[in-house]
Amino acid sequence: MTKSGSPASASAEHKLTAPGRRTRERIVQAAADLMFRQGVAGTSIPEIQQAAGVSASQIYHYFGDKRGLVRAVIDHQTEASLDGQRPILDHLDSFEALRAWCDAAVANQERRQCEGGCEIGSLASELVETDDATRADLVEAFERWERPIREGLARMQKRGELSADADVHDLATMMLAAIQGGLLLTQIRRSTHPFKTATDAALAHIETFAGR
Amino acid sequence: MTKSGSPASASAEHKLTAPGRRTRERIVQAAADLMFRQGVAGTSIPEIQQAAGVSASQIYHYFGDKRGLVRAVIDHQTEASLDGQRPILDHLDSFEALRAWCDAAVANQERRQCEGGCEIGSLASELVETDDATRADLVEAFERWERPIREGLARMQKRGELSADADVHDLATMMLAAIQGGLLLTQIRRSTHPFKTATDAALAHIETFAGR
DNA sequence: CGATCATTGGAATGTCAATTCCAGTCGAAC
DNA sequence: GTTCGACTGGAATTGACATTCCAATGATCG
Numbered sequence: 001m002t003k004s005g006s007p008a009s010a011s012a013e014h015k016l017t018a019p020g021r022r023t024r025e026r027i028v029q030a031a032a033d034l035m036f037r038q039g040v041a042g043t044s045i046p047e048i049q050q051a052a053g054v055s056a057s058q059i060y061h062y063f064g065d066k067r068g069l070v071r072a073v074i075d076h077q078t079e080a081s082l083d084g085q086r087p088i089l090d091h092l093d094s095f096e097a098l099r100a101w102c103d104a105a106v107a108n109q110e111r112r113q114c115e116g117g118c119e120i121g122s123l124a125s126e127l128v129e130t131d132d133a134t135r136a137d138l139v140e141a142f143e144r145w146e147r148p149i150r151e152g153l154a155r156m157q158k159r160g161e162l163s164a165d166a167d168v169h170d171l172a173t174m175m176l177a178a179i180q181g182g183l184l185l186t187q188i189r190r191s192t193h194p195f196k197t198a199t200d201a202a203l204a205h206i207e208t209f210a211g212r
Numbered sequence: 213m214t215k216s217g218s219p220a221s222a223s224a225e226h227k228l229t230a231p232g233r234r235t236r237e238r239i240v241q242a243a244a245d246l247m248f249r250q251g252v253a254g255t256s257i258p259e260i261q262q263a264a265g266v267s268a269s270q271i272y273h274y275f276g277d278k279r280g281l282v283r284a285v286i287d288h289q290t291e292a293s294l295d296g297q298r299p300i301l302d303h304l305d306s307f308e309a310l311r312a313w314c315d316a317a318v319a320n321q322e323r324r325q326c327e328g329g330c331e332i333g334s335l336a337s338e339l340v341e342t343d344d345a346t347r348a349d350l351v352e353a354f355e356r357w358e359r360p361i362r363e364g365l366a367r368m369q370k371r372g373e374l375s376a377d378a379d380v381h382d383l384a385t386m387m388l389a390a391i392q393g394g395l396l397l398t399q400i401r402r403s404t405h406p407f408k409t410a411t412d413a414a415l416a417h418i419e420t421f422a423g424r
Numbered sequence: 425c426g427a428t429c430a431t432t433g434g435a436a437t438g439t440c441a442a443t444t445c446c447a448g449t450c451g452a453a454c
Numbered sequence: 455g456t457t458c459g460a461c462t463g464g465a466a467t468t469g470a471c472a473t474t475c476c477a478a479t480g481a482t483c484g
Contacts, residue, residue: 017451017460039338041253044441055463060443115341121396125337126251128399129327138400170409173397174390177410181393184333185385187340188350197382198389204420205413229430229481256471267433272473274431431480438474443467450461 014062024062027052028076031069036077036119040070040126067130071137074123078141081119082148092152094161095207102199105179109192117187120145121180146172157211166209178202226274236274239264240288243281248289248331252282252338279342283349286335290353293331294360304364306373307419314411317391321404329399332357333392358384365418378421390414 016024030052034043045066049056063069082089088101116122124138150172156162182198228236242264246255257278261268275281294301300313328334336350362384368374394410 015460019451020461023461037341039253039341041251045443046441056443057445057464058462061461066442117337117340122337124400125329125334125396128329129249129251135400135402142397142400170413173406173409174413177390177393177397177406178386178413179393180396181389181391181410184337184392184396185354185389188336188347188354190347194385194389197385198393201382201386201390201414201417205417208416208420227430231481232431235431257473258471268473269434269475270432278472425484427482427484429480429482432478434476436475437472439471441468441470443469445466446464448462451459452457454455454457 020062023054023058027054027059027062027069028072032073032077032080035070035073036116036122040073040123067134070127071134074120074127074134074137074141077119077123078144082145089148090152092149093155093159095203095210097152098203098206102203105199106192106196109183109186109195114186114190114192118180118183121183142176146176149175153206160211162206163209163211171206171209174205175202232274235266235270239266239271239274239281240284244285244289244292247282247285248328248334252285252335279346282339283346286332286339286346286349286353289331289335290356294357301360302364304361305367305371307415307422309364310415310418314415317411318404318408321395321398321407326398326402326404330392330395333395354388358388361387369423372423374418375421375423378418383418383421386417387414 014020027048031043031048034047034051045056045059048059048069059069063072085101085104088097088104091097092101120141124141127134128138129135150168153162153166153168153171157164157166157168162168178198178201179195182195185194185198186192226232239260243255243260246259246263257268257271260271260281271281275284297313297316300309300316303309304313332353336353339346340350341347362380365374365378365380365383369376369378369380374380390410390413391407394407397406397410398404
C-alpha cells in the first residue's frame with residue numbers, strides 16, 4: 001500500500017539488544033521532552049545528546065537521521081499523552097465521564113500554566129507539511145486519540161443514551177477539534193478560559209443528541 | 213508598561229521614505245508567503261532576500277533582526293487574512309451570514325487542497341513560546357479576528373435574534389476554537405470533512421441560543 | 425546647493441548544526 | 455571461546471545561516 005517507508009512505531013530495521021533498547025528509549029524520551037518545550041526546529045541533535053547522555057553516533061545508529069528521530073518522537077509522545085489520560089479515556093461512555101475527562105484536561109492546563117499547548121497538536125502543527133510519511137504518522141496519532149472517544153460514544157448510542165441519528169464519528173472529530181482549537185487559544189492567551197469554553201460547547205453539542 | 217519593545221504594527225523607529233516603504237512591504241510580503249508555506253524556522257533570510265530581490269542589509273535595516281521581521285509578518289498576515297474574509301466578516305450578524313462565512317472558508321480550503329492550514333494559526337502555533345512580545349502580537353492578532361465575530365453576535369443579540377443569556381464573548385471564542393481545531397485536522401487529514409464538521413457543530417451551538 | 429540621513433550592495437565573520445567516519449568495546453549465538 | 459554484528463565515543467567534515475561591516479548612492483529639507 002504505502003511505499004513511504006517503515007511504519008512509525010515498530011522499526012524492525014535493527015536488532016535491538018537489551019542495552020540497545022534502553023538507550024533508544026532514553027534518546028526518544030529526551031528528544032520528546034525537549035521538542036515539546038522548544039519545538040522540533042528549536043531542538044538540536046547536540047542538545048539531545050547532552051540531555052540523554054549519549055554520543056552522536058548512537059542517535060544516528062538508532063534513527064538514521066533527524067527525520068527518523070522525529071517520527072519516533074511522534075509515536076512516543078502520542079502513547080505517553082494517551083497514557084496520561086487513561087484509564088478515563090477508555091471509559092468515555094457517559095456524559096459524566098466526558099465531563100470529568102474535560103475537567104481533568106483543564107486542570108492539566110492550569111497545572112502547567114497554559115504553556116506548551118497540546119503534546120500532539122503542537123508537534124502536528126509544526127510537522128504536517130514536512131513530508132507525507134510524517135503526515136501519515138500524524139494521521140495515525142490523531143486516529144489513536146479519536147478512536148477511544150468514538151467508541152465510547154458508540155457504546156452510549158448502543159445503550160440508547162445517544163440518539164440513533166447521531167454520527168459518533170463526526171461527534172468525536174468535533175470534540176477533538178474543539179480540544180485542539182481551545183488549547184491553541186489558551187496557550188496563546190495564557191488562560192484556561194478559551195479551552196473551557198470550547199470543551200463546554202462541545203459537550204453541550206453532544207448532549208444535544210441525548211437519547212430519548 | 214511593557215519594556216519589550218515596539219508595538220507590532222507601527223514601527224516609528226525609522227523614518228521611511230517612499231522607496232523605503234515599498235521595499236519594506238516587498239520584504240514582508242515575500243517573508244509572509246515563504247513562512248506560510250515552509251514555516252518560520254524553515255525559512256532563511258537568504259531565501260527571503262532572493263524572493264524579495266533585496267540584499268541582506270536591507271532586511272536588517274528595516275527589521276533589526278529575524279525576530280523583528282517575524283513580528284512584522286504576524287501583523288501583515290493577520291491583516292491580509294482578515295481582508296480576504298471581508299466584507300462578509302464585518303457583517304456576521306445573522307445565522308445566514310455565519311453559515312455563508314463558514315462555507316466560504318471550506319471552499320477556500322478545498323481550493324488549496326487543505327494544505328497550509330490557517331495563515332494565522334500556523335504562525336501562532338509555531339511562535340507562541342518564543343518570547344512574550346511575540347506572544348502579545350499573537351494575542352492581538354486573534355483579538356482582531358475575534359472582534360468582528362463578537363460584534364456581529366452582539367448585534368444579533370441586541371435585535372433579539374440571540375437570547376439575552378448568550379455570552380457573545382464566549383460564543384465568538386468558541387467559534388474561533390472550532391475553526392482552529394477544525395483546520396488543523398483537515399490540514400493533517402487532507403480532507404475538508406473535519407473542518408466542516410467542526411464549524412457545523414459550532415454554528416449549531418450558536419443556533420441553540422436563537423432568541424424567540 | 426549642501427548636509428544629513430535613509431537606503432542599498434556585497435563581501436566577510438563567526439557560530440553551530442547535521443551528518444559521517446573510524447576505531448574500539450561488548451554481547452550473544454553457535 | 456570465538457566470531458559476527460550490535461553498540462559506543464569522539465573527532466572531523468561540510469555547509470548553511472544569522473548577523474555585521476564598510477563603502478557607496480540617493481533623497482529630502484533648509
